[in-house]
Amino acid sequence: MEFKELDDFLGTHFIYTYDNGWEYEWYAKNDHTVDYRIHGGMVAGRWVKDQEANIVKLTDGVFKVTWTEPTGTDVALDFMPNENIMHGTIFFPKWVQDHPSITVCFQNEYIDLMEESREKYETYPKYLVPEFAKITYMGKAGQDNEEVIAEAPYKGMTDDIRAGKYFDADYKRVKK
Template sequence: MANLNHMDKKFKTLDDFLGTHFIYTYDNGWEYEWYAKNDHTVDYRIHGGMVAGRWVKDQEAHINLLTEGIYKIAWTEPTGTDVALDFVPNEHKLNGTIFFPKWVQDHPEITVTFQNEHIDLMHESREKYDTYPKMVVPEFATITYMGDAGQNNEEVIAEAPYEGMTDDIRDGKYFDENYKRINK
């Protein structure tokens, strides 16, 4: 088994951050998996919380180096959900704020899918249901995995989340030494 968990990696530049695959758990218990695919795109899977089971590829995002080793990422989803993440990977933590539209709070099941195949449904739901008041979820999180997947690796987030997936990744049972999925 390849040990791909590089928890001791030191981050300084934007290039150090791009291509990194993270797993983190918010203090409220929600577990997320997130990949800095390149300088303008992120992929992610949600393993715990209100929208567990949701996964997304090729989400356009603003990805910035704030100062050495500290990064800010922000985007708006087709659902109308806004996300702002501040990563401090050298300290294995981040702060995330998720701004859920009222409709996602009321009907989270609509979003629990591979979003890329249901963009029209996300847009329709955003128009059909109430947007306000937004549900604001500000949380600190602990990073439990940092893998150097390289940029534009389509294998990182390539299937729906399953029970135990994040443990498989952390235990070296999901990716081979080239950061390709072992079981397709």
């Protein structure tokens, strides 16, 4: 699949591994919303739906996504899907680095805890993680598909997705 316009990017589901080994799964749900699941790294096990984000086309086939989270974590992602790479910078507040396990949850059910924690613990100095990643999977899930990110990550999940065992031809989950 060749990407050019923002519409080519929206509705795409990605899995990628950062050069530091962290594996992430991320879905451009629509022009202002993202869902994601974290499979490896400091906050593996965390998953989030309906995070509001800014999503733009920078130039043909290059897309920038930015958002700020209830935890106080800021994220900037640059996707170059035609080259199977992306670059992400995560700006973690100090408290997430000190207590990553607090953020390992289905965040939508713990928004109050995230907002309490960001007040209770320290913000600075922030922990910056700027990394390139190799895209290991791309799927045309279509926009506003609630099945893409719909359960907690499990060991082997990204292998199942890459092997075509997780979604059917309509991009619905095979087993629920």
